Amino acid sequence: MLFRIAGKYLGAYWGAKIAKADSSIVKHMDGGLIPQAGIVIGLVLNVYKMEAFGDIAELLLGIGMGTTIINELLGPVMTKYSLRKAGEIKKKSE
Numbered sequence: 001m002l003f004r005i006a007g008k009y010l011g012a013y014w015g016a017k018i019a020k021a022d023s024s025i026v027k028h029m030d031g032g033l034i035p036q037a038g039i040v041i042g043l044v045l046n047v048y049k050m051e052a053f054g055d056i057a058e059l060l061l062g063i064g065m066g067t068t069i070i071n072e073l074l075g076p077v078m079t080k081y082s083l084r085k086a087g088e089i090k091k092k093s094e
Helices: 002-018 023-028 037-049 057-085
Strands: none
Touching (some): 002 023, 037 057
């Protein structure tokens, strides 16, 4: 999970740098990339049903669902924070 987040951060950072985006976007673009639920849940459930993965199916299901839950809890918070820091949204009082 940490490597996935780090990879998204580095990819977003370098992509924004190459595209010559504003510095606020370069610094805060990564937070909106954390959510992942749909794909991972579908893949984990498919693997869980396959007999070839019988020995580790429970482990894969637990890891996949656990990281999805963590990412889905952190994702919206990080997205809002990143958009606010990049100047794309304002606080309600502004």
